[in-house]
Amino acid sequence: MRAARTLAASGLPACWGRVYAAMRDRPALRRAVVHTGGSLDRMPRAYRWGTAAALAAFPAAFFAATGRGPRRATPEQTRSGLRRLRSVPGYGQVLRATTALALYGALDGGAP
């Protein structure tokens, strides 16, 4: 569950919970984090390192995009920040992949 901790520390799940109805309630967000973290833990080491680095950079990247931290932004700022970051080559792919895992986990996952 190392990746789940990295993910939680990045503030990205707080953003998901703010803007996606599917992850708004606590159990759903928990399922999202468990599945995303569990999936990342099964990735090859190099991919895990790359993703961990991208997640560690998320607070700074989000701040650069919105002027607010990921835990303090409004829903509109969060949507705008995620939209900008999705368009950054490379970073956008990591964001899309983790969000896809999160939505899958929230909607098709069981109780953690």
Add this chain to the structure above:
Amino acid sequence: MTRLGRAPRPAAEVDCDALVVGSGAGGSVAALELARAGRSVTVLEEGPRVGTRELAEADPAASMRRLYRNAGATAVFGTPTIAFGEACAVGGTTVVNGGLLWAPPDAVLHRWAARSGYGGNGPAAVAARFDEVRTRLGMTVQGHGDGNRDSRLLAEAAESLGWRWQHPQRAVRGCLHRNQCATGCPTGAKQSTALTYLPQAEAEGARIVPGTRAVRIGHRGRRVRSVEAVEAATGRRVRYRPRTVFLAAGPIGTPVLLRRSGIHTRTAGRRIELHLNLRTIARFPDTVDAARGTMFTAQVHEHSGLGVLVMPSNLTPGGLGAALASRDPRQVDALLAAQDRLAVFTTQVRMQGPAGIVSAVGGSPLLRHGMTRADHHMLRLAFRRTARLLFAAGAVELLPPTGSAGPLRSAADAEAYCARVRPGDWELVSVHATSGCPMARPERGGVCDEAGRVHGWSGLHLCDASVLPGAPGVSPQGTIMSFAHGIVGRHLEAR
């Protein structure tokens, strides 16, 4: 070449007659046929052994993490990055596929014979082997059940356009339409090799060892002497000393293991062929309830000559959410709220530009593809045809496989989308890879001969999707198993 990992000295040694590495479609056939012939067979499988009860009790997300390599998200880098999914479990991808069972088309077999320089896998020979597979797996033609309205709409649209469609041929017995094919059948209806070939092989004396990863093939000169493996649970290293090795570690795993072992390092895994899946989300004016029913019950074959097939996907809330992940959260919310009117359709396209293992990063293979201009053209053509079909099916809105593209509401919208889409815009998935170690004469880039024997080496056979000379254009399980029967049959005849 970059070395693909290193293995320290093994701690235990096991003698056996035949060692099968991998337990998917190819490895299962090898295990059964060798055991039936009286050989002492050991099967190494990297993934876990998961029974029907466990599949029924697990949620789909947990099964996705447990049953798929890299949790189902192996990246094939290039423009665009393609998500590749394959299983890592006893039974291999037959545990998580749709159970589709097609014989390879005759035209494909003729093309492969011309390409490979081998003529022993012609239509008549393969048809006989496919018959055996079909009988053993209890193949049926999957009609519409109570659900699967998305399939009915697709079939009706195909008929209205005069296009060919078929009910799928599947390896199922008494499908209960639980819509969980992709995360393991919870009822045991799907006849994966974990429920068929492998238990039959065990009854004939084969030993299946799950949770054990083969890391290197040991050889002296050009004779294979051993396979070094690691048990996942304990980290213990074991050296197997077989007389013959049947390598069936999958389209990526087999070439990786060969190259890591210094065998055919210049050819193995250099040219892997893929089927690409375009996912189109269609919104209908009334309820479709696409989550009700089995994976799909209709497949449009009108453009199969071009390597293009169109079929519904099994829709789950999570699968839909994941497919929408690159879109704005408000759009995701709106679509998930309207999911009873949505269906997801897959357009399968045979890719011409090859993928390959270019290197290793941290001991794991790095995959890269070279999608060509012709592939991009074919994807656009395939999407145009899909859009025409889905509008004929009554769809009022299509979301194309490009996160930045808005909804398409007419054929003109679809045409405009095709005119502006760039290669890097496609969101592509692949679950079929073949040909990394093709069966062809050495001067034609082949790694093995018609009997699966690795050119220039003894004691080593290849027996999985990697030996196919190309992508078959249809779901490959039937082709892989038919070829595997041929490979093992030739081996046994030669002894």
